[in-house]
Amino acid sequence: MFDTSPSVEPAPQLSLEDYRRYGRQMILDGFGLEGQLKLHQASVVIVGAGGLGCPALQYLAAAGVGTIGVIDHDVVEMSNLQRQVLHTEARVGIPKALSAAEAIRQLNSHVKVNPVTIALTAENALELLAPYDLILDCTDNLPTRYLLSDTAVQLGKPLVSGAAQQFEGQLCTYNLPLKDDCEKNEEARRGPCFRCLFPKPPAPELAGSCEELGVLGAVTGVVGNLQALEAIKILTGLHDGKPSLLMFSALGMPPFRSVKLRAKRATCPACGIEGAKVGKIEETDYVAFCGGGRPDWVAKGLVEGTRDSRIRAKELKSALDHAERRPRILDVRSRTEFGICHIPGSMNVPIKELLANPSSAGLGAGSADGDELYVVCRLGNDSQVAVDAMRSAGKTGVVKDLVGGLQAWAREVDKSFPIY
Numbered sequence: 001m002f003d004t005s006p007s008v009e010p011a012p013q014l015s016l017e018d019y020r021r022y023g024r025q026m027i028l029d030g031f032g033l034e035g036q037l038k039l040h041q042a043s044v045v046i047v048g049a050g051g052l053g054c055p056a057l058q059y060l061a062a063a064g065v066g067t068i069g070v071i072d073h074d075v076v077e078m079s080n081l082q083r084q085v086l087h088t089e090a091r092v093g094i095p096k097a098l099s100a101a102e103a104i105r106q107l108n109s110h111v112k113v114n115p116v117t118i119a120l121t122a123e124n125a126l127e128l129l130a131p132y133d134l135i136l137d138c139t140d141n142l143p144t145r146y147l148l149s150d151t152a153v154q155l156g157k158p159l160v161s162g163a164a165q166q167f168e169g170q171l172c173t174y175n176l177p178l179k180d181d182c183e184k185n186e187e188a189r190r191g192p193c194f195r196c197l198f199p200k201p202p203a204p205e206l207a208g209s210c211e212e213l214g215v216l217g218a219v220t221g222v223v224g225n226l227q228a229l230e231a232i233k234i235l236t237g238l239h240d241g242k243p244s245l246l247m248f249s250a251l252g253m254p255p256f257r258s259v260k261l262r263a264k265r266a267t268c269p270a271c272g273i274e275g276a277k278v279g280k281i282e283e284t285d286y287v288a289f290c291g292g293g294r295p296d297w298v299a300k301g302l303v304e305g306t307r308d309s310r311i312r313a314k315e316l317k318s319a320l321d322h323a324e325r326r327p328r329i330l331d332v333r334s335r336t337e338f339g340i341c342h343i344p345g346s347m348n349v350p351i352k353e354l355l356a357n358p359s360s361a362g363l364g365a366g367s368a369d370g371d372e373l374y375v376v377c378r379l380g381n382d383s384q385v386a387v388d389a390m391r392s393a394g395k396t397g398v399v400k401d402l403v404g405g406l407q408a409w410a411r412e413v414d415k416s417f418p419i420y
């Protein structure tokens, strides 16, 4: 008797629609049907649905990654739309993870999206990231970067990390599976982790945010796209398995530079061959490790004991309206920001120049040393630094900084003053 049952063929996993949809990438050498199936079966989690996360999500979803997790605790704001291209005017106020998930569903309804609207923390990181094959770091702060790196090492997953600020960007994949198979030890067959490169975090004041320093949307677009590309290369086997750090400078020539990374550090406390020395992730205080967060009282209210060196927006307005001799306002933002908007009659000495010579700051033409002086900036951080420096340099009399900066001025005093 002949066996007439059909030979056992693997069930086709792509629909006819999929062939049409993904054909342009499937015909690429080295990609093929196999590459598309790998993407379909893959799961990627994106932490941060902001400037980097949006373009990364968009290209991963469009390329047909089967399952995508989106973790972000923040809500969409108008100031995000300049670069966070999955969000829309209609979704301002909605959690970013939900807004991004909605955009992905509209782009590719076959992708399974798992939005998470809480922050990734030391307590939940292992659980939230464990179900995924690959992690994208699209966040904007050091504690989360260390947390993600330690978690990726512990879970044995590649971490594609992006960063962008002003005109510059960086891309690096940590814990990358190496293609060099001469190494026998499984641990040694991974590239370095974030701690290997940056064992100690930089001082918090050196790590500015996009809110403070600015960023061009197309720059986050470049880096976010590179993260998606890197993920696709790793998932489909197109990656050369050689860890490198790519630096992008929109104004540079050439705009891209890349350095090959050394092997992981044997003494790395997270991934070193000599054994992990970092404590349990759940019990680690990443914010403290990075020097503590920015004090959140800075823009939110007066601190006990500093009342005599700070003024609220409404009090400043009344001082300007009623004082016999109009108080002077010293604006310590950059000249570019001063050019965007300022309180009429204010002087501009950018914080860097002021710190270089704090004793002469605030003495514009026609002013006397005893005049009241109010120092302003955008958010109320640099103005405090300026007042401290001026006082330490011997400045006496009334010298106060505006709590909450010009944003507070716009909210509380002059609704026509631009918030940016």
Ligand SMILES: Nc1ncnc2c1ncn2[C@@H]1O[C@H](COP(=O)(O)OP(=O)(O)OP(=O)(O)O)[C@@H](O)[C@H]1O
Binding pocket: 047, 048, 049, 050, 051, 052, 071, 072, 073, 074, 079, 080, 084, 096, 118, 119, 120, 121, 138, 139, 140, 141, 144, 209, 210, 211, 212
């Ligand atoms: N631990 C974390 N868990 C989840 N999401 C995070 C975490 N840390 C940062 N993020 C998110 O990463 C994203 C970073 O993106 P980006 O810096 O472009 O946005 P932003 O913080 O809204 O910008 P801006 O600084 O202009 O307000 C933010 O949406 C932020 O909420």
Ligand SMILES: [Zn+2]
Binding pocket: 192, 193, 194, 195, 196, 197, 264, 265, 268, 269, 270, 271, 272
């Ligand atoms: Zn390491």
